[in-house]
Amino acid sequence: MKKFSDVYKKSKRKIIEYVISNRLFISYVILSVIGTILVRHFTTGADTLYPFITDLGIILLIGGMGYFIKGKNQFKYFFTWICIFTLIEIVNSIYYVFYTSFASFGELSTLSQAETVTGSIWEKLNISYFIYLIFPTIFYLIHKKLNKSSYYNFLVKVENGKAMCITTLVAGLLLLSVSFITAQKQDYSRLAKLWNRNFIVERWGILMYEGNDLFQTLRPKLSSLFGLEEAKELFNQYFSSEEAGQYKSENKYTGILEGKNVVFVHMESMQTFLMDQEYNGVELTPNLNKLAKEGMFFSNFYPQVSTGTSSDTEFTLLSSLMPAASGPVFTSYYDRKYNTIAKLLTEQGYYTFSMHGNLASMWNRNKAHPSLGYQGMYFEESFNYNEEDIINLGINDKLFFEQAIPIIEGVEQSYPNYMGTIITLSNHSPFTFQDLYGEYDFSTTYKELNKTTGLVEEHTTDYLSGTAAGNFMSSVHYADQALGDFLKYVKESDYFDNTVFVFYGDHDAKLTRKELNYLYNYDYKTGELYEEGDEEYVEYDSFAHNLNKKTPLIIWTKNSELKYTFRGEVDYYMGMIDVAPTILNMFGLSNDYALGHDIFNIRDENVIAFPDGSFITNMMYYNNSTGEYKIINENTIIDENYITERKSYVENLLDVSNAIIVYNLLDTKENADE
Numbered sequence: 112m113k114k115f116s117d118v119y120k121k122s123k124r125k126i127i128e129y130v131i132s133n134r135l136f137i138s139y140v141i142l143s144v145i146g147t148i149l150v151r152h153f154t155t156g157a158d159t160l161y162p163f164i165t166d167l168g169i170i171l172l173i174g175g176m177g178y179f180i181k182g183k184n185q186f187k188y189f190f191t192w193i194c195i196f197t198l199i200e201i202v203n204s205i206y207y208v209f210y211t212s213f214a215s216f217g218e219l220s221t222l223s224q225a226e227t228v229t230g231s232i233w234e235k236l237n238i239s240y241f242i243y244l245i246f247p248t249i250f251y252l253i254h255k256k257l258n259k260s261s262y263y264n265f266l267v268k269v270e271n272g273k274a275m276c277i278t279t280l281v282a283g284l285l286l287l288s289v290s291f292i293t294a295q296k297q298d299y300s301r302l303a304k305l306w307n308r309n310f311i312v313e314r315w316g317i318l319m320y321e322g323n324d325l326f327q328t329l330r331p332k333l334s335s336l337f338g339l340e341e342a343k344e345l346f347n348q349y350f351s352s353e354e355a356g357q358y359k360s361e362n363k364y365t366g367i368l369e370g371k372n373v374v375f376v377h378m379e380s381m382q383t384f385l386m387d388q389e390y391n392g393v394e395l396t397p398n399l400n401k402l403a404k405e406g407m408f409f410s411n412f413y414p415q416v417s418t419g420t421s422s423d424t425e426f427t428l429l430s431s432l433m434p435a436a437s438g439p440v441f442t443s444y445y446d447r448k449y450n451t452i453a454k455l456l457t458e459q460g461y462y463t464f465s466m467h468g469n470l471a472s473m474w475n476r477n478k479a480h481p482s483l484g485y486q487g488m489y490f491e492e493s494f495n496y497n498e499e500d501i502i503n504l505g506i507n508d509k510l511f512f513e514q515a516i517p518i519i520e521g522v523e524q525s526y527p528n529y530m531g532t533i534i535t536l537s538n539h540s541p542f543t544f545q546d547l548y549g550e551y552d553f554s555t556t557y558k559e560l561n562k563t564t565g566l567v568e569e570h571t572t573d574y575l576s577g578t579a580a581g582n583f584m585s586s587v588h589y590a591d592q593a594l595g596d597f598l599k600y601v602k603e604s605d606y607f608d609n610t611v612f613v614f615y616g617d618h619d620a621k622l623t624r625k626e627l628n629y630l631y632n633y634d635y636k637t638g639e640l641y642e643e644g645d646e647e648y649v650e651y652d653s654f655a656h657n658l659n660k661k662t663p664l665i666i667w668t669k670n671s672e673l674k675y676t677f678r679g680e681v682d683y684y685m686g687m688i689d690v691a692p693t694i695l696n697m698f699g700l701s702n703d704y705a706l707g708h709d710i711f712n713i714r715d716e717n718v719i720a721f722p723d724g725s726f727i728t729n730m731m732y733y734n735n736s737t738g739e740y741k742i743i744n745e746n747t748i749i750d751e752n753y754i755t756e757r758k759s760y761v762e763n764l765l766d767v768s769n770a771i772i773v774y775n776l777l778d779t780k781e782n783a784d785e
Contacts, residue, residue, distance in 0.1 A: 133275075134262065136174055138253045139189040142246040143170045143196050147317050149242065150200040154207040155313050162316035165290040169318045170196075171283030178276035182263045186254045193247045199321055200243040209621060212418065212723070213308045213320060215437045216328045290315070306436045306765050307724045309736045328437050342770035343779070349767045350704065354760075358712040359701065366699035367676065370528065372610040373456075373694065374519065375428070376597075377534040378590070379421065381616035383410065383661045385587050391552050395588055398595030399663060402614060406667030407677040409710070411684045411729075413661045414618045417722040422474040424617040424687055425532070429453060429483050431691040431705035433768040434722050440772060445479040447771075448778035450702045452691050453484030453530060459700070462486055462526035466515055467534040468494055468506035485532075489518055502544050508537040508593035516600045523606045538590035540621060542582035548589035553581055555635055574635045579626040601669065608670055611677070613694065615687075616662025624656040654732055654741035657725075664690070684729045685710045686719035704777060706768055720761040728757065735761075 147166040151157050177188045206214040257263065298314050301307045305327050311320045349355055381396075386403065388395035416423040419439030426440045427433065429451040435444055453463040464487035471477035471490040480488055494514050496506045505511075515533055522529050553575040561568050575581030594614075601607050631649040632641040641648040664685070666677045685693075688707030695701055696709045708717060719727040724735035730747050733740040733754060742749060770776060 135185055135189060135254065135257060135266075136177065136279075138250055139174055139177075139193060140167075140170055142250055143174075143193055146193075146196050146200050146243050146246050150203055150317050151312060153204055154213070155309055157313035159313070161290055161293065161314055162312065162319075164286050166316035166318050168283045168286030168290065169316070169322070171279050171286065175276050175279030175283060178272040178279065181272070182266060183258070185266075190247065190250060190254070193250050196318070197243045197247050199317060201240055203317060204240045204243075211309070213312055213317070215308075215418070216321075216325045300762075301724075304436065304762070304766065304769075306722055306769070307735055309723065313736070324437060339774050339779075342774040342776060345767055345770050346776050349763065358708045358716075360712055362696070362709065362711045364693075364697050364711055366697070367673070368611060368694075368697040369699050370609075371670070371673075371698075372461075372523070372528055372607075373530050374610060374612050375530075375532040376594075376612055376614045377421070377425070377532060378594070378614060378616045378663070379535045379538040380540070380583075380618065380620040381538060381587065381590065381662055382619050382659070383412070383616070383663050384659050385584065386663065388584065391554065393552065395551070395584055396591040398591045398598060402594070402598065402665055402667055403663065403680075405674075405678070406614075406665045407679060407681060409664035409681045409683070409685055411661060411682055412615070412664035413684070413686050413719050413721075413727060414616070415687045415719070415721055416618045419474070420621075421534070421617050422476075422479070424615075425534075426479075426483070427687040428615070428690045431688045431702055431707040432771060433688060433706065433720065433765055435772045436722070436765070436769045439474070441479040442475045444772050445475055445482050447482075447775040449483060450704050450777060451484045452695060452702075455695060455700050455702065456528075456530045456698070457484055457486065459698070460528060462522060462529045464489060464522060464529065464531045465534065466490070466493075466518070466531060467536070468496075468508075468511040469504045469536055473504070487522075489515075493518065502537045502547055502589075503539045503541075504536045507547070508535050508590055509596055511535065511537075512593055512597040512600065516597075516604065520604060520606045523610075535590065535593070537593065538586050538620075540583075542579075542586040542620075545582065545585055548585045549592065551585055551588045553584070557636065559636060570636075572635045574633060574638075575629075578629055579622055580629050583620050583622060611666060611668040611670070611673065613690075614663065614665040614667065615690070616664075618662065619660040624651065624653060627651070627656065627659065653734070657734070658727070658732055658741070658743075681710070683710050683714050684717050684719055684727055686717070688720075689713075689717065704771070706764055718757050718760055720764050722765070724758075724761055724765065726757055726761045733758070 144163070144167055147170075148158070148163065151162060173192055174189065177185050180188050203213050206212070294314070301310050302315060302319075302323055305311070305324060308320065311323070315323075381399070385396050386400050394400055414424050415427055415433060417434035417439070419426070419434055419441060422439050422441040423434040426449075430449045432449065434440060438444070440447075457463055463485050465476070465480050465485045466489040467473070467476065469491055471488060471492075476490070477488070491505060494506050494511065496510055500507055500510050502508070506514075519531065519533075522531070554571050554573045556569060556571045558567050558569050560566075575584070601612070628640065628651045631651045632647075633639075634641055634645075634647065643650070668674050668677055686707060688705070689710050690707070691702060692705045692707050692709045693711065695705075696711075710717065715729050717728065721727075721735075726733050726735075727743075730744045730753070731740050731742050731749055735758070740749070740754065
């Protein structure tokens, strides 16, 4: 018993001595760890043990090196790292609100875009994101208190820096060993491939994610040969496989557009569910609805964007490749070789152009668009407008379309054939320009029994006013009016008889599930949301929210020969990477390195991959972060093989696409063939 007591006293003394002589280091560790816990809690909500162990291990490894520094300079070292951790936490907290994902070093080049989307950023900011600033502040105050005492002088006399460094590094390595030993094979795979960022943070922690992302970002830039052979092998295996050519055949639409012009109309943040909205007998999107009835409407069409949002859509539509795993293609990989619609039509003698009412430098389009094959660009400097004509990022859609028509008519006069992309922008977040959108009556009238008087009374409420959903829909109604103006111009013009228009929504509005749930479960009589079990309750879970992100895709023309061909609803599930193969086949052309498919060949067999590894088929939606899925077709039974095969397909597609982009494989292939 006495022996145990001696051991206890000795251990207690050692612990006290350690705490007394390591107060600065312990403060650094505790404050740093709390910050990493909070960033996970406020984003994914993951509060499991593994990311805690991994983050703590990294914090100890970094902190251990501080023991080689003497006295007050240790504060500078630890303080610098706490500030770095704080910056990581703030950036990722804000970033997560916009993209439901985590920031990448490859996206630092997009910071130059911030000045043009300031409104969106300020709209989303919350004071709670800056709670992390407390940690460097507390650490500084601890340092001031220690500085007033004899702590630093005491430290110089008693601290064995080498021994403490080794001990701390060993402790850090042991923690990381536990994290790595307990990891499963798929955990390592996702860490290496990087496209499922949420999972990486949930399993490995925010610090491991950022460290790995930095390595993955620098790897191909430090050495073009690093990983190149592996990328080439993956590329060759994919395009030599039977699967790659399985759905490449002619169909009834092959060559139907030969000799025709094509104009793509990029509709900012326009979602398909909006077409079902009606208030007080007035449709929210009457012109879009009419367009869908007059043209060929793809009702299950999904964008496949990552953090490049609109620019990802432009790239994916033209190239039939997925967005890059790290950093938007337009800013990080714009100088690669890509096979695109614009380039293939240029080879057929077409003049190609892009048009946008914002700065040409936005999303680096002044460099990315020529790289993708556009010969002409009509951006902000091509339009006449005043300050009051601006909505959000540039010239409002109504004035933009009004001035775009004569420019396109001039193109038609000057060139025998052309292909163009018109990019709208008024329906961009933040949706705060309510006084410029015009009036749309969202009010709801209902009858209710007055229990006091016994009389039925009529009440009117405008419960959507001022809400995120209401503001968005006001903006949508304005954008739809501008679209109606454009269609009127086209129909009345003496031109465009030989032109086909392809209208598409570029991505969802990035509203949260909570914000959109207001549309489905708000009880305007009580001012509260319906809850599960209520008679009026509509289930709007994460699956419903993701399935709701589909956007319109409509092929329309006033050409007398084709307008009856391009008519009706197509309900095959289709992704943005399927647009190029589908449209190119109509021109009798083919992109040999497209990763999408002609939708009229693949039909119900299509798998729509998303950059995080999730996917949709006509049977189900699969969430790659959680491993959970939602049956879409209730008349079918999904077995494990169905999911496994499609997961494997999606992972392979993402890897091949990223290899093409990062390692410039299409240029390498072309040079090798020569």
